[in-house]
Amino acid sequence: MEINHNKIKVAVLGATGMVGQRFIQLLENHPWFEVAALAGSSRSAGKKYKDACRWYLEGDMPAAVADMQVLPAVPPMPVQLVFSALPADVAADIEVEFAQAGYTVCSNSSAHRYDEDVPILIPEINADHLDLLELQKSHRDWPGRIVTSPNCTTTGAVFPLKVLEELFGVEKVILVSMQAVSGAGYPGLPYLSIIDNVIPLIGGEEKKLELEPRLLLGKMNGGQRISAPMIISAQSNRVAVSDGHTICLSVKLAKPTDIDEVKEALKNYPWPEDIKELPSAPVQPMIVREEEDRPQPRLDRSAGDGMSISIGRLRPCPILDLRLVSVVHNTLRGAASGSLLNAELLKARGYLD
Amino acid sequence: MEINHNKIKVAVLGATGMVGQRFIQLLENHPWFEVAALAGSSRSAGKKYKDACRWYLEGDMPAAVADMQVLPAVPPMPVQLVFSALPADVAADIEVEFAQAGYTVCSNSSAHRYDEDVPILIPEINADHLDLLELQKSHRDWPGRIVTSPNCTTTGAVFPLKVLEELFGVEKVILVSMQAVSGAGYPGLPYLSIIDNVIPLIGGEEKKLELEPRLLLGKMNGGQRISAPMIISAQSNRVAVSDGHTICLSVKLAKPTDIDEVKEALKNYPWPEDIKELPSAPVQPMIVREEEDRPQPRLDRSAGDGMSISIGRLRPCPILDLRLVSVVHNTLRGAASGSLLNAELLKARGYLD
Amino acid sequence: MEINHNKIKVAVLGATGMVGQRFIQLLENHPWFEVAALAGSSRSAGKKYKDACRWYLEGDMPAAVADMQVLPAVPPMPVQLVFSALPADVAADIEVEFAQAGYTVCSNSSAHRYDEDVPILIPEINADHLDLLELQKSHRDWPGRIVTSPNCTTTGAVFPLKVLEELFGVEKVILVSMQAVSGAGYPGLPYLSIIDNVIPLIGGEEKKLELEPRLLLGKMNGGQRISAPMIISAQSNRVAVSDGHTICLSVKLAKPTDIDEVKEALKNYPWPEDIKELPSAPVQPMIVREEEDRPQPRLDRSAGDGMSISIGRLRPCPILDLRLVSVVHNTLRGAASGSLLNAELLKARGYLD
Amino acid sequence: MEINHNKIKVAVLGATGMVGQRFIQLLENHPWFEVAALAGSSRSAGKKYKDACRWYLEGDMPAAVADMQVLPAVPPMPVQLVFSALPADVAADIEVEFAQAGYTVCSNSSAHRYDEDVPILIPEINADHLDLLELQKSHRDWPGRIVTSPNCTTTGAVFPLKVLEELFGVEKVILVSMQAVSGAGYPGLPYLSIIDNVIPLIGGEEKKLELEPRLLLGKMNGGQRISAPMIISAQSNRVAVSDGHTICLSVKLAKPTDIDEVKEALKNYPWPEDIKELPSAPVQPMIVREEEDRPQPRLDRSAGDGMSISIGRLRPCPILDLRLVSVVHNTLRGAASGSLLNAELLKARGYLD
Known part of the structure; x- marks a missing residue:
């Protein structure tokens, strides 16, 4: 896969699941972001994405990811931002690990959605809640950040x-x-x-x-x-x-x-x-x-x-x-596309500079 | 069709439609009632039931009705009770005609459901509303009666x-x-x-x-x-x-x-x-x-x-x-079976003696 | 559960699956047979049937089996005949064990369906293939027998x-x-x-x-x-x-x-x-x-x-x-009811005397 | 609707039906063709398209056609090419009338599909069958032409x-x-x-x-x-x-x-x-x-x-x-898109010059 050095590198955690696939589909020709890493469970890690993943969506799997190796869902990764499509139970710890390691996490899971210092965000509704990231920084003392999207x-x-x-x-x-x-x-x-x-x-x-x-x-x-x-x-x-x-x-x-x-x-x-x-x-x-x-x-x-x-x-x-x-x-605005829009807002507001 | 002289003869109005077919199916081996007449629209009247009706339900059309001739939905009919599965717009007048001609009408249509002297009846819920038939008799001065079942x-x-x-x-x-x-x-x-x-x-x-x-x-x-x-x-x-x-x-x-x-x-x-x-x-x-x-x-x-x-x-x-x-x-308790139960209540309470 | 001493006791192997449930449903009021044992996988064995089984069929689980304890699928069992609704891979050995232990096995699985000495049977089609049971007896030297039903x-x-x-x-x-x-x-x-x-x-x-x-x-x-x-x-x-x-x-x-x-x-x-x-x-x-x-x-x-x-x-x-x-x-004639009819044929032909 | 004078004007016959709607959807931003007339049955003719038509397809009706008046399906029309999505029985005569009046007809109906001088055409399969149009011209002596697409x-x-x-x-x-x-x-x-x-x-x-x-x-x-x-x-x-x-x-x-x-x-x-x-x-x-x-x-x-x-x-x-x-x-390659591709082939081969 040819890497475009002007785009922000992103990873998808939980890449083989239904929401993970939607992220990959949506990011295929994204003007700002580019998939540089895919992570999955221990069952998938180590395999090529095309071997680890049964593609559920209409159309074919994007060629650019087919031969990427699925990584375990742990930092570090050669990316700046991480989309989390992990199940809530495993997301709880993994998302924290990525934030502690300095990554921006845009999560679709409910694990941290109700934390008082984590924005549950829809850009058109409550972009001002990004101010919670200040609170999050002071509470958690981590260099990264977690932003969630709602149910x-x-x-x-x-x-x-x-x-x-x-x-x-x-x-x-x-x-x-x-x-x-x-x-x-x-x-x-x-x-x-x-x-x-x-x-x-x-x-x-x-x-x-x-x-x-x-x-x-x-x-x-x-x-x-x-x-x-x-x-x-x-x-x-x-x-x-x-x-x-x-x-x-x-x-x-x-x-x-x-x-x-x-x-x-x-x-x-x-x-x-x-x-x-x-x-x-x-x-x-x-x-x-x-x-x-x-x-x-x-x-x-x-x-x-x-x-x-x-x-x-x-x-x-x-x-x-x-x-x-x-x-x-539900799987676009209500899941993958919603998180992607959150990431775009973070970029536009300078959080990814 | 062999007629059992101990059973009460009934007619089904709107016999070719979905609720009409349910009435026929339910009445096939009924211990008290027996289908003696079927009525339909002018398009069906005069045909044999099997030629007028496309049977929608699982199982075959009861043999006893297949060769019955579909009648126009007007009195007189050689029956004592009439089940109405007519559309509300045509039911309004036809049900009145049958009541005026002395028949008991158990209706599944909404035409007279909201009349203040017509019971909208579910036997387990409001059997005492049959008392409205006194009011109906005094208002309308007809020898028959109309009882309806709800939506x-x-x-x-x-x-x-x-x-x-x-x-x-x-x-x-x-x-x-x-x-x-x-x-x-x-x-x-x-x-x-x-x-x-x-x-x-x-x-x-x-x-x-x-x-x-x-x-x-x-x-x-x-x-x-x-x-x-x-x-x-x-x-x-x-x-x-x-x-x-x-x-x-x-x-x-x-x-x-x-x-x-x-x-x-x-x-x-x-x-x-x-x-x-x-x-x-x-x-x-x-x-x-x-x-x-x-x-x-x-x-x-x-x-x-x-x-x-x-x-x-x-x-x-x-x-x-x-x-x-x-x-x-919805098509049994909520429609045909519900009306049939109403008819059974009328029989049990002596209205068909 | 009250046991009727005039009926032939039967077991259902694979009792919690879809075909197993159909067997139980069909046997509920059977005139000749009576469920006296239920067997399932190691995950189910030891539990009450109602706790081991999610009932998939319309209507409720027959009360007579709800509190029966699910057994492991091994002989002996207090029955004469065994219905097998096991997956083919585990059926291969288990059905043999039951035949060796003297039971009549009516199988719905494909494990032994193509053995040259095992009837693949539909009573109306090839009841004469029961003669293969002689060949089976001489080949296998077991006191029981296996009869299968087709796909x-x-x-x-x-x-x-x-x-x-x-x-x-x-x-x-x-x-x-x-x-x-x-x-x-x-x-x-x-x-x-x-x-x-x-x-x-x-x-x-x-x-x-x-x-x-x-x-x-x-x-x-x-x-x-x-x-x-x-x-x-x-x-x-x-x-x-x-x-x-x-x-x-x-x-x-x-x-x-x-x-x-x-x-x-x-x-x-x-x-x-x-x-x-x-x-x-x-x-x-x-x-x-x-x-x-x-x-x-x-x-x-x-x-x-x-x-x-x-x-x-x-x-x-x-x-x-x-x-x-x-x-x-497919789940009645093509599965459970088909095997049940085979068992009835065996009974009628004296194989269960 | 603004008319682009460089595009070929086309009509859709049977514009309110499912295939007709597909034609309109496909033609919305077509580089060569432009909808300039819509025709429907006598029930629709005279109404605005948006009033005559219940739009069945995902997405909204193209704004450009919403206020167009539906015409009766008879020549003349201010177009060069006519897409026919008519039922076979009425298509038989109407398509001939348009060909006699000099129009090119790309039909999705079966009315003339089996005529020996009418191409039943899929461009990738049998573009050479366009030569039948010579035979058609000599047989019929009309200034237009009919080309059909298969079932x-x-x-x-x-x-x-x-x-x-x-x-x-x-x-x-x-x-x-x-x-x-x-x-x-x-x-x-x-x-x-x-x-x-x-x-x-x-x-x-x-x-x-x-x-x-x-x-x-x-x-x-x-x-x-x-x-x-x-x-x-x-x-x-x-x-x-x-x-x-x-x-x-x-x-x-x-x-x-x-x-x-x-x-x-x-x-x-x-x-x-x-x-x-x-x-x-x-x-x-x-x-x-x-x-x-x-x-x-x-x-x-x-x-x-x-x-x-x-x-x-x-x-x-x-x-x-x-x-x-x-x-x-079936409704794209097998119907509207297939006919549209035929029309594009006709244009490319100079039949619309």
């Missing part, structure tokens, strides 16, 4: 909640999700378990959904993050969809608001312009569909190359204030 | 709500449904519309779900039905499931109650014994599953020959009081 | 081939199968691998399909089985179907035959009457569908409680002589 | 057959197809008909598959097309796949050939270089997969933007000579 369903819910919280205040949210099978990774669910079926449980998911939006929508105060005070009730279901989570939300606002005013607010929210200039950022972070039967995961998950959240069916709720539906591409 | 999703929701309302009082319900494709009849949804997809709209469904449980759980007072005062917020989704609706419920009770107490109440509710003796009644009207990932439509829809509602995942709700999941077989 | 796809193909071979002679068969996911057991294929997809490979399957019909249709001669001389070319595909294999066949007959004559032969073949009296035997071993778009797995797999093969689309072939389509329920 | 399944089969016919001669082909639901258009098959199912019939398909490869592989002789003499036996099945037909082929060659020689021939066939320069042509017209479980429709249908045929599983056949599997994207 995929959180990501779909938090875009409309961001607008509602900022403009009207959000007091309560009841959300019911219908989540795609790819969220469980590969092999994930057996065909015989989910075909012609709904499974009304995704282990551990509901707790994440009841916490993460509060962190993402928290306010920075004196270098610390104060969680948003809203209360969230979540119910997660697995449905027979390959990619794309659908979320039904009922929301109680802090102040009485006309539904049309809410709709205009959602349509016209001024998403930050500097984020839109990042290579992986969509032109429209959130698309408000007008058709009464949208958004739908098959039709809307790929909007903005899988980076746009699509919402619709905004209408009053007879119990709380309003109801709406949101769709997010 | 399929209502049916799945109302069983647990019945127990909660009776024992603790129900103030608010937020429900999100994931409904099977068979609910749209045949041909219903194109494969290309629903495969790998969720459609967050079922036209007209949410209004039904916000009204019908209040009627079913209403109290009889002086021969009239007083709707239950609970407020319901409903969001309906279509998912890629053939049969079996799944419903996520969040419920606010009238009085503070411990979750274990609620669970015991749901498990031990004394469903009426006399109903269990009806031929189509299940031994367990409602099954409380203990596994944390149940109920699931593929595994639970057929419980009790499709007549038992299965619930599970009972747990507190941080906003309202409790959350749970319910599964109902 | 599920073989089973679907061999019913029409039986008629054609007997009446017209079969020279060549080209078959292409579209096989259900349940054929791969549980967990079997990941949803993400097979949804919206066809996989044109089932490892090892094609060799089985090119050999087994020749064994099943072989002639007994002097106590030995002479394989039928037909040549078979097989192509196996996995499709997104839960249960029910579909097989397209092109057949060259030994003598020129009119297609209508073939059809009459297939419709009127005199399947052996004594077999129809076995408890698990269907009234119609093979159903010839007249509709031009049948058989279909969803509509026809459950015919005869999953024991009837359905064929259709009989028509000439411009290259060989004729073409047709066959559907078989 | 989608034919397209998948004929690429490997082209190589085999040219290098070794093909005598016999037995093919069994597993075809995607999108081949039936929209709404096409009901979900309830095809989910968990295989339908072993596609009306009229088998006759097309037994004829069309013979036309495509025919030799031009004295300005006339002589059909290839091979015999084909086809069996068509519908499977639960959205896009992408899978075809199992067994082939008898004219001369004995080693399987490795065949494989090399398939891998190294020199597809015409001039065709590869057309805007919609893929770099690799046919991809030979080495993995033993490929091609698969979900993984391979989109190769080369849906224009590359993927084949694999090449192996000997014990009855004919060899077996292989082919996958084609």
Whole structure:
């Protein structure tokens, strides 16, 4: 593989899994980053990537990585930034090791997502939470840093909640999700378990959904993050969809608001312009569909190359204030592409200089 | 076809459609009823049933009906009771004509479901609403009667709500449904519309779900039905499931109650014994599953020959009081079998003597 | 569990897997047999069945087995007959051990299926192959016996081939199968691998399909089985179907035959009457569908409680002589129910006295 | 819509259907062609396209066509070339009217596909059949012309057959197809008909598959097309796949050939270089997969933007000579993109000057 000396070298940890493959696919022709190392479990380490990895995605494995040797997931690596697609249990220690060794870690795992000094970050939502990295530096005394991205369903819910919280205040949210099978990774669910079926449980998911939006929508105060005070009730279901989570939300606002005013607010929210200039950022972070039967995961998950959240069916709720539906591409915006956008923000803000 | 002179003769209106076929299948060896007439639209009338009808269900068309001639859906017919599987728009007038001509109509359509003098009936829930037939007789001055069965999703929701309302009082319900494709009849949804997809709209469904449980759980007072005062917020989704609706419920009770107490109440509710003796009644009207990932439509829809509602995942709700999941077989308990049970109740209570 | 002293005690080896569960389900109220022992791998042995087994089938686990302790798969066991649903690699030795210990083994595995002295048996097709048990006794010098059932796809193909071979002679068969996911057991294929997809490979399957019909249709001669001389070319595909294999066949007959004559032969073949009296035997071993778009797995797999093969689309072939389509329920007739019918035949023929 | 005066204006007939929408999507930024007219049935004519058409494809309707008025499908139109996505029955006359009025018609319908003076064309396979346009001109005496593209399944089969016919001669082909639901258009098959199912019939398909490869592989002789003499036996099945037909082929060659020689021939066939320069042509017209479980429709249908045929599983056949599997994207190479490539060839060869 020819190395371009102008690009920032990156590694992918957990490179053979489904999210790891997405990272590799997304980085194939990235203008800023270049894959210079791949790491996997002890079962994969030492093999060529093409021998260690069964490629799950449409299209062929990028030729540039096929013959790269899979490394064990330990520093040092000839890179500056590390994308972590590791399972949460092993990510906990490994991500710390990389931060201690001076690397910037953009993690897709939940291992450090709830640490008080680690940003759980979506650039359009809470770029100011990067200030937590100061706190992280002072707490941990390490030369590197860890930045995390949220759970995929959180990501779909938090875009409309961001607008509602900022403009009207959000007091309560009841959300019911219908989540795609790819969220469980590969092999994930057996065909015989989910075909012609709904499974009304995704282990551990509901707790994440009841916490993460509060962190993402928290306010920075004196270098610390104060969680948003809203209360969230979540119910997660697995449905027979390959990619794309659908979320039904009922929301109680802090102040009485006309539904049309809410709709205009959602349509016209001024998403930050500097984020839109990042290579992986969509032109429209959130698309408000007008058709009464949208958004739908098959039709809307790929909007903005899988980076746009699509919402619709905004209408009053007879119990709380309003109801709406949101769709997010769980393995793109909700996983690999989301972490990549975080890395791009770090680069743009000078953290990789 | 050999006619058994001891059985009550019945007709099926809308006999060629999906619910009509279910009626015929269920009536094949019924101990009390016997199909003596089939009626269809002008396109079918005059043909043999086997020529007018494309049989959608597993197994073959019952031999006894294959050569019956399809009649136009008008009285008179050589029967005592009429099952209506007609579309709501044509059902409105036709069901009235049959009642005026002296027939008992057990309807699966929504045409008269909300009339104040027409029972919307589930025998285990509100058999006492049959008293509305007195009001109906006095209002309408017809020798027959109309009894309706509720929407399929209502049916799945109302069983647990019945127990909660009776024992603790129900103030608010937020429900999100994931409904099977068979609910749209045949041909219903194109494969290309629903495969790998969720459609967050079922036209007209949410209004039904916000009204019908209040009627079913209403109290009889002086021969009239007083709707239950609970407020319901409903969001309906279509998912890629053939049969079996799944419903996520969040419920606010009238009085503070411990979750274990609620669970015991749901498990031990004394469903009426006399109903269990009806031929189509299940031994367990409602099954409380203990596994944390149940109920699931593929595994639970057929419980009790499709007549038992299965619930599970009972747990507190941080906003309202409790959350749970319910599964109902939409074309059996939620449609044809439900109406058949209503007819059996009418027979048992002497309305067909 | 109450033991009925008039029934023959049987064990199920591999009781926690998908085929093992089917055996247990089928044996629940069997008139001749009664489950008295369950065996599983070392991971399951010692546990109660309900703790060792995740029940995959519709309906609940039969109460009678829930608290039985899972045994290791070694003799002795307090039974007379053993159903083997073991994987082929472990079945090879274990089935021999049971035969040496005096048990009758009805195996669903392929381990001994191709031994020259072991019947590969379908009662309606080749009950006379039970004579191989004499050869087996003399070869092996063991007090028990092993009888096997064929591959599920073989089973679907061999019913029409039986008629054609007997009446017209079969020279060549080209078959292409579209096989259900349940054929791969549980967990079997990941949803993400097979949804919206066809996989044109089932490892090892094609060799089985090119050999087994020749064994099943072989002639007994002097106590030995002479394989039928037909040549078979097989192509196996996995499709997104839960249960029910579909097989397209092109057949060259030994003598020129009119297609209508073939059809009459297939419709009127005199399947052996004594077999129809076995408890698990269907009234119609093979159903010839007249509709031009049948058989279909969803509509026809459950015919005869999953024991009837359905064929259709009989028509000439411009290259060989004729073409047709066959559907078989792969986990019933093609697996557990097939082995059970074999056991019933053994009982009826006095092998279990 | 801004009209680019350097591009060739084209119309789409049948613009609201599934293939029509694909044409519009493909033409959105085409370097040579530009949509200047849309035509539909009398139900659509007169409406704006966005009002007449329910957009089925991923992504939004191209803005340039949304406000175009749908015209009746009759000449004249302000265009030079017409893409026909009409149903065969109405295409028969309308395509003739356009040819008589001087237009070049690139048809995706079967109406004139079998006329002896109309090319059934795939540029990489039989570009020399354009010489039939001379015959067409002399026969019909019209100033325009009609060129057709083959059936989608034919397209998948004929690429490997082209190589085999040219290098070794093909005598016999037995093919069994597993075809995607999108081949039936929209709404096409009901979900309830095809989910968990295989339908072993596609009306009229088998006759097309037994004829069309013979036309495509025919030799031009004295300005006339002589059909290839091979015999084909086809069996068509519908499977639960959205896009992408899978075809199992067994082939008898004219001369004995080693399987490795065949494989090399398939891998190294020199597809015409001039065709590869057309805007919609893929770099690799046919991809030979080495993995033993490929091609698969979900993984391979989109190769080369849906224009590359993927084949694999090449192996000997014990009855004919060899077996292989082919996958084609039925609505791209097998429909709209295929016709578009034909139009590009016409332009490149000067027919649109």
